[in-house]
Each structure stands twice: as C-alpha cells, then as structure tokens.
Amino acid sequence: MTEALLSDAVRELVRDxxxxxxxxxxxxxxxxxxxxxxxxxxxxxxLVRMTPDVIYDQLIGMGCARKLVFSWGGNPGVGSLHRLxxxxxxxxxxxxxxxxxxxxxxxxxxAAGAAHLPFGVLRGYRGGDLPARTRxxxxxxxxxxEELAAVPAHRPDVGxxxxxxxxxxxxxxxxxxxxVQKEALLASARAIVTVEExxxxxxxxxxxxxxxxxxxxAVCVAPRGAHPSYAHGYYDRDNDFYLAWDTISRDRDRFxxxxxxHVLETADITEYHESLREAVPA
Amino acid sequence: xxxxxxxxxxxAVEASRRLADGxxxxxxxxxxxxxxxxxxxxxxxxxxxxxxxxxxxxxxxELPLSIGDGELADTADAVVSVPEVFAYWLQGGRIDVxxxxxxxxxxxxxxxxxxxxxxxxxxxxxPGGGGAPEIATNVRDVFVMLRHTSRAFVSALDFTTSxxxxxxxxxxxxxxxxxxxxxxxxxxxxxxATLEQARAATGWELRVADPLPETxxxxxxxxxxxxxxxxxxxx
Numbered sequence: 453m454t455e456a457l458l459s460d461a462v463r464e465l466v467r468d469x470x471x472x473x474x475x476x477x478x479x480x481x482x483x484x485x486x487x488x489x490x491x492x493x494x495x496x497x498x499l500v501r502m503t504p505d506v507i508y509d510q511l512i513g514m515g516c517a518r519k520l521v522f523s524w525g526g527n528p529g530v531g532s533l534h535r536l537x538x539x540x541x542x543x544x545x546x547x548x549x550x551x552x553x554x555x556x557x558x559x560x561x562x563a564a565g566a567a568h569l570p571f572g573v574l575r576g577y578r579g580g581d582l583p584a585r586t587r588x589x590x591x592x593x594x595x596x597x598e599e600l601a602a603v604p605a606h607r608p609d610v611g612x613x614x615x616x617x618x619x620x621x622x623x624x625x626x627x628x629x630x631x632v633q634k635e636a637l638l639a640s641a642r643a644i645v646t647v648e649e650x651x652x653x654x655x656x657x658x659x660x661x662x663x664x665x666x667x668x669x670a671v672c673v674a675p676r677g678a679h680p681s682y683a684h685g686y687y688d689r690d691n692d693f694y695l696a697w698d699t700i701s702r703d704r705d706r707f708x709x710x711x712x713x714h715v716l717e718t719a720d721i722t723e724y725h726e727s728l729r730e731a732v733p734a
Numbered sequence: 735x736x737x738x739x740x741x742x743x744x745x746a747v748e749a750s751r752r753l754a755d756g757x758x759x760x761x762x763x764x765x766x767x768x769x770x771x772x773x774x775x776x777x778x779x780x781x782x783x784x785x786x787x788x789x790x791x792x793x794x795x796e797l798p799l800s801i802g803d804g805e806l807a808d809t810a811d812a813v814v815s816v817p818e819v820f821a822y823w824l825q826g827g828r829i830d831v832x833x834x835x836x837x838x839x840x841x842x843x844x845x846x847x848x849x850x851x852x853x854x855x856x857x858x859x860x861p862g863g864g865g866a867p868e869i870a871t872n873v874r875d876v877f878v879m880l881r882h883t884s885r886a887f888v889s890a891l892d893f894t895t896s897x898x899x900x901x902x903x904x905x906x907x908x909x910x911x912x913x914x915x916x917x918x919x920x921x922x923x924x925x926x927a928t929l930e931q932a933r934a935a936t937g938w939e940l941r942v943a944d945p946l947p948e949t950x951x952x953x954x955x956x957x958x959x960x961x962x963x964x965x966x967x968x969x
Contacts, residue, residue, distance in 0.1 A: 477787050477816050478802025502816070503864075526861030528800045529763055533861075540859040552848075555786060556825065556868040559817040575825050576868045579897035580844075585853055629787045629802045632816045659813050684804050691799050 454622035454671055458646060458720065461670035462488045465642045466497075469518075470609040473500040473562075473640060474507060477631030478528060479684060481507050482614040484646050484677030484721040490514045491716060500608055502558045502632060503528070506680065506697050509535040510715070512548060513707050519549040521606070523558045530694050534701040544704065552586050557603045562632050564605035565639025577601040611640030614678045615663075616685060617654065618647045622665030625654045628684025634661060643667060646674035648686050657685075674721045739952050741907035743960055744924050745879055746772055747952040749833075749905045752877065758782040759831045760824060760869055765879045766833030768797055768963060775959045784829060786865045788819045797963045820865070824872050832873035834866050834896065835880050838888050841917050841938050843878065843898025845870070846891040853893060863895045870896035875903075882906035888937040908932050910949065917941055924949045 466472060466489065474482050486507040489497070498519040499508055506527065511517055513535030525536050539548040553561070560572030573591070577583045578601075583590075591602045613633040615626035624645050626633065637643045645668050654662065665671075676683075680693035700710045718724045739747075742765060749769035753759060755778040761770045767783075771794065774781045783792045787802040791811030798806050807813045814823070823829060836845035837860050847866060851857030870876055878901055880886055901918075904911040909932055910922040919941040920932055925948055933940050952960070 478800050479787070479804070479807075522862070524861050524864030525859075528802075537859045541856060552862055554863050554867040555816070555865040556820040559820045563817045563821075574821070574868070575872065578867070578871045579899070580867060580894040581853070582848070582863060582867060582895065628804060628807045629789065629813060630815045631787070631802075634815065635817055659807075682804065684807065689800060689803065694800075 454665060454668070455650065456670040456672055458484060458488050458672035458674055459492070461644050461672050462492055465644055465669055466494055466610050468494055469496045471498040471500060472610045472612065473606065473608040473636045474612045475501060475631060475633045475636040476614055476678065476681060477502065477629060478689070479629040479631065479682060480614045480626060480633065480678050481505060481681035482612050482646055482677065483507050483679055483681060484674035484724070485612045485614070485644060486511055487715045487721070487724060489516055490711065500606055502555055504533060504536055506533070506694065509533040509697070509701055510711060512536055512539050513545065513701070514711055515545040517548060519551065521551040521553070523553045523555045527694055527698060529691070530698050534698070535707060538704070552582065553588070553603065554582065557588065557601070559632055559635070561603045561606040562635035562639050564603070565607045566635040569605055571602040571604050573600050573602055575600055606636070606639050608636070608640040610642045610644065611637040612644045613637055614646045614674070614683070616647065616683055617649050617651050618645065618671045619651060619654050622668055622671045623654060624663040624668060624671065625657070625660050627657045627660035630661060634663065637663060638667060642669050644670045644672065646672045646677045648675055648677065648683050649673065676725055677721050679725070737954055737957065739957055743952055743957065744949070745905050745907055746960060747956045748910065748949055749877055749879055750776065752903060753778050753781050753831065756780045756782070757830045758784060758828060759833065760784050760786065760829045760873060761833055762786070762835070762865070763798065763800060764835070766835070766877070768960070769833070769879070771797060771963050772956065772960050775963065776956060784819065784823060786816070786819060788814045788816050790814060790819070790823065820868065824868060827872065829873045831875045831877055832869035833877050833879060834869060835878065836886070836895065838886055838891050839878065839880065839904065840888060840891050840898070843876070843901030843904065843913060843918055844891055844894050845878065845896045845898070846893045848893040848895045850892050866896040870898070870900060873900060876900045877902065878904040880904070880906060882908040882932065882935045884935050884937050887935060908935060914941065914943070919943055920946065922947050922949045925951050
C-alpha cells in the first residue's frame with residue numbers, strides 16, 4: 453500500500469493494543485490521523501509522544517489509551533491538558549499508566565529506535581526524582597568510565613506523522629521545524645504519513661528532508677490535517693483554538709459533546725473542517 | 735508611552751540585562767523568550783536564541799506564541815531536528831544560559847514542574863520536565879524566572895524535576911535571588927517591593943544580603959523595546 457485513504461490505512465495498520473507514536477513538535481501534528489483513531493474506536497493503545505498536546509488529550513479523553521510515554525504534557529502557551537490531568541488525577545475515563553522521560557531522553561530513545569539499537573545514551577537524568585519513576589539506567593562508558601544514562605529505544609508498532617507533500621510514488625517531503633518525525637517513523641514497524649497534497653514533482657525547498665517511499669506504508673491526503681497545529685508554507689497555527697481547547701476540555705460533558713460533533717459525526721478531515729465553520733453546540 | 739510598568743515587565747528587563755552580547759541562550763516560551771529577545775533588541779544584538787524546537791539563532795520580530803512558531807524557523811540561522819538540538823547543541827556544551835520556570839523551587843534552586851502531591855496519586859499533575867532536567871545540568875548558567883509566592887518558594891519540593899547546581903539567579907516579581915554558599919539569598923528588591931513581602935512569600939527562612947540594593951527600574955528605552963515585541967499579543 454502506498455497512497456491510501458486515511459481510514460483504510462488506520463484500519464489496516466493500527467491494531468488495538470498497539471504502541472503508536474504520533475509525532476510533530478508543535479509543527480505538523482497529525483491531528484487528522486488522531487481523529488481517525490478516535491472514529492475507529494481504537495483501544496488499549498500505548499501512546500508515545502514527546503509533547504502529548506491537544507492530540508493526545510483527545511485520544512486519552514475518548515478512552516483510546518492504556519499508557520502514555522511522554523516528556524511534557526501541557527497545552528503549549530496555554531496551560532494544562534485537562535483530559536490528561538483527569539485521567540491521571542481521577543482515573544477518568546480509565547486508569548492511565550505513565551512512563552515519563554525528559555525531552556533529551558525521548559529524543560535519544562527515538563534515535564536509538566531508528567538505528568535499531570537497544571538503547572539510547574545521553575548525559576542526562578542526573579539528580580532529581582525522575583530516574584526512580586521511569587525506565588532509565590546508569591551505565592559506565594567502557595572507555596572513560598563516565599557515568600551516563602541509558603534509555604530503552606522506542607520501537608513503536610506504528611509511527612504516524614504529517615508532512616507538507618508527497619509525490620505520486622509516495623516519497624514524502626517536509627520542511628520547517630522537523631521535530632523528531634524522521635526518527636519516530638524509522639523507529640516504527642509500520643509507518644503512516646498524512647500530507648497536505650500530492651504533487652507530480654517534489655521541488656527542492658531550503659531545509660527540507662525527504663522520507664523515501666519505501667520506508668512509508670501509507671501516504672494519505674489530509675488537507676489542513678495538522679489543524680490546530682500548522683503546516684509551514686500552507687497555513688498558520690490556530691492559536692485561538694488552543695486557547696478555546698482549555699475551556700472545551702475542562703468539562704467532561706462539554707469535551708464529549710465536542711468530540712461527538714466534530715470527530716465522531718464527521719467522516720474525514722474535510723467534514724471536520726466544515727463542522728468547525730458551523731456554530732459550536734452548546 | 736507610559737513609564738509605569740507591570741511586574742512581569744520588570745522581570746523580563748532584569749533577566750535581559752544579565753545576558754551579555756554574544757551569549758548563547760536556550761529559551762522557552764513566555765517570559766524567557768521575552769527577556770532574550772529584549773536583550774537582542776537592546777544591549778546584546780549578538781545574543782543567540784536557541785529554541786528546543788530546533789531553531790538556532792532565531793530573530794523573531796515579535797514575540798512568538800508557541801515554541802514552534804513558523805517565524806522562529808524562518809528567521810533562524812539553522813533549523814535542526816529535536817534529537818540534534820538536545821544532543822549536539824545542549825549536551826554538546828554549546829549553550830551558555832538556559833532559562834527555567836517551575837511550580838516550586840527550594841532554597842537550593844532545585845525545581846519541581848512534575849506534580850503537586852505524590853507522584854502516584856497527585857493532587858495536581860503538572861506538565862512535567864520537558865527539556866528541564868538536561869538544561870539544568872548541561873548549560874553553564876541557569877536563570878530561573880518565576881512569581882514569588884509562598885506556594886512556589888517551598889521548604890521541601892513535592893518532586894525534584896531538575897537540580898539547582900547551575901542556578902545563578904532567580905528573577906521574581908519581588909526581587910532577585912542568587913546562590914550564596916549554596917543557598918538562594920535575596921540580593922535585590924524591585925522598586926516598590928518590601929523585605930517583609932519577600933519573607934512572607936518565601937517558605938523558608940530567607941537569607942538577605944546586606945546592604946540590599948533596589949533594582950534599577952526599566953528605562954523608557956527598555957520598555958519601548960519590550961512593548962514593541964509584544965504587539966502580537968502574548969496573552
């Protein structure tokens with residue numbers, strides 16, 4: 453499979469109980485794919501992501517997740533992720549297991565996964581209470597004896613990222629802030645990429661990287677598929693949405709109504725955007 | 735232009751004054767980003783801003799609203815991946831100053847941004863460490879910026895997210911603290927703030943420098959530059 457409908461790709465490539473990484477560091481967050489996981493009612497997922505953000509707040513609140521592997525769980529520039537907090541503080545809608553790292557540790561774990569190494573190594577996790585609460589070990593450098601931190605490699609079942617565009621063969625091009633998407637994709641057994649558009653030829657762009665088609669299982673067109681995140685060169689971050697999410701997500705019923713109206717009752721990214729243009733239900 | 739100023743403007747100005755020209759800073763969003771951009775726009779045009787989203791040498795015209803705003807990439811000298819920014823640049827020892835905030839701080843500059851209450855059953859689940867644990871240990875100087883309240887300045891942290899070994903200054907809305915013999919000591923008060931206020935907002939027996947100078951208030955030029963950066967609205 454290369455070019456596919458997002459709903460087909462998610463149905464065929466993501467199974468209940470899988471470990472799934474949806475990456476994108478503020479930029480190019482694969483929201484359309486996250487919505488599709490919700491629509492298909494995926495369950496018992498282990499969700500891996502450096503910054504859970506609104507995308508995992510939605511998945512956690514909708515009961516898709518069993519465990520969260522992360523390093524910073526807030527609404528950037530706004531405050532808390534209320535569905536994440538409700539899960540951790542009150543076990544709603546279910547108990548959520550946490551595996552918590554630092555950003556540097558998550559990045560090293562993804563890079564190790566991409567390299568098919570068993571662990572990543574870094575000068576990190578020094579002092580503090582985090583090492584006692586997570587999967588990290590101290591190792592000695594075999595050459596100098598320096599004590600370093602080892603983090604087990606991330607090897608997700610499925611990696612999902614959003615990119616600006618792909619060509620008809622399925623080669624994927626992305627630029628701007630690149631985050632950890634390349635590492636997440638290469639660390640994963642199966643890979644889904646959503647793109648803004650499919651073009652005949654990938655014109656060179658400054659700072660762009662290309663993920664060759666043969667490391668991608670499915671390329672799915674999802675215009676404005678990163679919303680409320682952004683796609684550099686296509687559309688800006690919807691900062692008002694992030695602010696609005698604070699209110700929407702604070703209350704269980706309001707959150708459920710929002711998800712029902714904008715995600716469960718829409719078929720795809722196009723209908724999702726149409727629903728956002730309508731009045732929000734009370 | 736009004737020369738009256740808000741407490742967070744005093745904080746941003748005082749932090750920016752401590753950034754020398756050419757300093758390489760690892761900045762987060764909010765007040766640290768404001769302080770570093772103010773330094774770049776005033777006395778330290780060669781100040782290099784590195785954001786954890788991987789933008790190196792960003793020169794935004796207006797304050798970015800998120801850590802990964804497109805403008806940070808458009809105005810950067812280089813855009814690198816997140817694994818690279820943490821491994822080659824932060825861990826590689828190429829960052830002079832790192833800014834941190836937190837929900838709690840203790841007298842040694844250790845910080846908590848993880849939980850209030852117990853880890854297993856927290857009263858409040860905070861966002862977590864993010865870049866903080868490695869920023870705290872891999873930069874030369876850590877600058878902490880946070881509001882001075884007795885809920886934040888505590889005798890014992892609920893959780894130690896990052897360690898205070900490299901904390902050189904804590905800029906609050908009341909004054910300035912610096913480590914003296916390993917303990918944060920009040921070394922200046924902002925105009926209008928009182929020692930009693932500082933003591934009441936600190937959950938431990940606060941050490942105080944003698945003499946205790948007053949911070950120089952923001953100059954009109956500093957306020958002008960600061961407010962020009964915020965025209966986008968920083969919320």
